[in-house]
Amino acid sequence: MPDTAPIVIIGTGLAGYTLAREFRKLNKDAPVLMLTADDGHSYSKPMLSTGFAKAKTADQLSMADPGKMAEQLNIDVRTFATVTALDPDGHRLFIGEEAVAYSKLVLAWGADLIHLNIPGSGAGKVFAVNDLMDYRRIRDALHDKKKVAILGAGLIGCEFANDLLQGGYHVELIAPSDTALPGMLPKAAGDAVVKGLQAQGAVFHLGQVATAVEEAGDGVELTLDNGVKVQADIVLSAVGLRPRTTLAKHAGVQVNRGIVVDREMRTSAADIYALGDCAEVDGHVLLYVLPLMACAKALAKSLAGEPTKVSYGVMPVVVKTPACxxxxxxxxxxxxxxxxxxxxxxxxxxxxxxxxxxxxxxxxxxxxxxxxxxxxxxxxxxxxx
Ligand code: FAD
CATH class of the missing domain: 3.30.390.120 (Enolase-like; domain 1)
Known part of the structure; x- marks a missing residue:
């Protein structure tokens, strides 16, 4: 590893940029390189499921482009630079054939969307939203359109249902569960969310999965396992997220439900840390903003020379469903x-x-x-x- 190798942060989501910002408060000039597979815009991901109600375009949700972030934080940002492999022993990572050396490496590369692979000719009209670029695509697809079928009635499915209803769209939700937010809420509370969204016009198909999605005119037709057909302009798949662990696992870094780290965000590999949606911190996989902020503050101190453990307090989750x-x-x-x-x-x-x-x-x-x-x-x- 060359002496001049930078601290490398993979990911420019809330975890990556918050860490860079916190680190710069403590250390003004150590070289920091950020790598991202996307366009590197700084944005608040929770705002993506309030954008239709507020009629916000993707550009309006962007808070800063990568050039501005680089200037503000005195860092280098490389966009559309997908890391393809890690070499912990060599203190290097790879972007395709290109090797990049690091002094310390932070994995802040988020979570993958779960894809259902429903058979049929309509797959091209199935969207999912996990970043600003996805949001741009779905907004474009919904231009002049009126009807969205949402797969999943978890947090993201229900938030988008509420948001799209407020934005003037007709929404039908399809989910195998018998209520909304089944993993998070007891049934009575989930049922309250169902009633709140129904009162705004949402149609629920609970206890159902989509078995086919076929093109139909300009839109799609979904077949549910009870034989019911649901027509929509597009489908929004919101069936869940899974911490990104594959590259870490291939490199011999310990993973479980997420990339395993202790309370100082140290992985099992020397000089490699993880935080945000990809990390399992002291046994906790919490895909929310408050935990990643706490981790970013603690890790910034550790990287600046003062080893610091994160402390999670009480962190209630607010679900953005004003209908309930x-x-x-x-x-x-x-x-x-x-x-x-x-x-x-x-x-x-x-x-x-x-x-x-x-x-x-x-x-x-x-x-x-x-x-x-x-x-x-x-x-x-x-x-x-
Ligand atoms: P991400 O923002 O996903 O960033 C990952 C970064 O890694 C990206 O820059 C990506 O390009 C990059 N990357 C991935 N793989 C590679 C690679 N191989 N090479 C290079 N770069 C790579 N939480 C709350 O607390 N409250 C809310 O109200 C809330 N609402 C939400 C609404 C929606 C619609 C969604 C999807 C999530 C919401 N969340 C909410 C969750 C919260 O937004 C996330 O926990 C948080 O934004 C995750 O940030 P992150 O930086 O870990 O990951």
Missing amino acids: PVVVAPPPVGAEGEWRVEQSGDCDVRALFVNADGALEGFALTGSHVMEKQKLAQQLDPIHN
């Missing part, structure tokens, strides 16, 4: 206890996850109960004490 507001602090994985559910109206649910000692371990609030977030959050233990 939701905030959830999921109980710890494997926690034993029960949901105690109170419902006061179609959309107003207070669900408390309580252990055998009667202590609160998590909560899910919908409708008017979201106001209780602060009060309940104060009763929860932080993830790291």
